[in-house]
Amino acid sequence: MSALKFEDQKFPEKSGINDYVRLAEQFIPGRRAIFAITEAALLELLPKGQSRLLVVGAGGGEEIVRLGQNNEDWSFVGVDTFQPMVDLARQRLAETPVGKRSQVHAVAIDSLDDRDFDAATCILTAHFVPDDGAKLSFFESIRSRLKPGAPLVIVDGVGVVGEEQTELLRRIWKRHAILNGVAEEAAAANAETFKKVAVVSADREEQLLTAAGFSRLTPIFRGLTIKGWLAFA
Ligand SMILES: C[S@@+](CC[C@H](N)C(=O)[O-])C[C@H]1O[C@@H](n2cnc3c(N)ncnc32)[C@H](O)[C@@H]1O
Numbered sequence: 001m002s003a004l005k006f007e008d009q010k011f012p013e014k015s016g017i018n019d020y021v022r023l024a025e026q027f028i029p030g031r032r033a034i035f036a037i038t039e040a041a042l043l044e045l046l047p048k049g050q051s052r053l054l055v056v057g058a059g060g061g062e063e064i065v066r067l068g069q070n071n072e073d074w075s076f077v078g079v080d081t082f083q084p085m086v087d088l089a090r091q092r093l094a095e096t097p098v099g100k101r102s103q104v105h106a107v108a109i110d111s112l113d114d115r116d117f118d119a120a121t122c123i124l125t126a127h128f129v130p131d132d133g134a135k136l137s138f139f140e141s142i143r144s145r146l147k148p149g150a151p152l153v154i155v156d157g158v159g160v161v162g163e164e165q166t167e168l169l170r171r172i173w174k175r176h177a178i179l180n181g182v183a184e185e186a187a188a189a190n191a192e193t194f195k196k197v198a199v200v201s202a203d204r205e206e207q208l209l210t211a212a213g214f215s216r217l218t219p220i221f222r223g224l225t226i227k228g229w230l231a232f233a
């Protein structure tokens with residue numbers, strides 16, 4: 001069975017993709033904390049002055065807005081493979097001052113003709129890339145577009161379907177969504193999505209990042225089945 005793509009997910013009725021920002025806050029444990037920790041990590045690591053950030057899976061635009069709104073020296077190049085999410089990002093960014101410092105391209109990372117980034121983020125995106133060689137080359141494509149030693153913030157679903165710990169976390173995931181106002185059926189459907197995406201264990205993710213040339217992997221976030229690391233090119 002091929003892995004579920006982002007665009008194959010069923011969005012709750014009466015909302016759909018335009019409601020992505022709200023839905024993400026309801027479903028993703030620590031959604032706001034993920035952005036705050038990412039911003040804090042980049043503030044710690046990037047020198048003062050202008051920095052160019054690569055945002056892989058920039059769809060929706062919220063990530064660029066959150067990272068850019070208080071950091072006027074940061075500019076952003078985003079890539080995303082799903083045109084409606086690129087359109088949403090452009091629309092969202094155009095409403096904010098960050099839009100003037102941002103571009104979002106509807107291309108895969110390996111086709112991006114731009115390099116020497118000071119940092120990259122890849123938030124809730126790599127778990128859509130199958131672990132059949134594609135996830136490794138996805139990570140290699142990110143690393144090769146960074147300056148040597150530059151940081152990547154990667155936040156991704158992790159776990160192994162059927163393993164006791166992952167299954168417990170998935171059940172808690174569903175309850176967490178319900179506590180955040182999601183209807184029980186939609187919460188259950190979202191927890192089931194985990195089974196279908198190309199999620200791998202945290203150990204495997206670290207192995208792939210290391211094989212792609214990243215080093216000094218540093219965990220910075222954990223919220224149920226979502227784990228975040230800093231890694232250096
Ligand atoms: C869950 S959303 C996260 C968007 C954003 N990073 C955020 O946190 O708001 C995942 C995004 O990754 C995009 N995506 C999925 N596979 C991708 C790939 N191989 N390359 C680039 N983007 C991809 C989807 O189109 C979608 O916009």
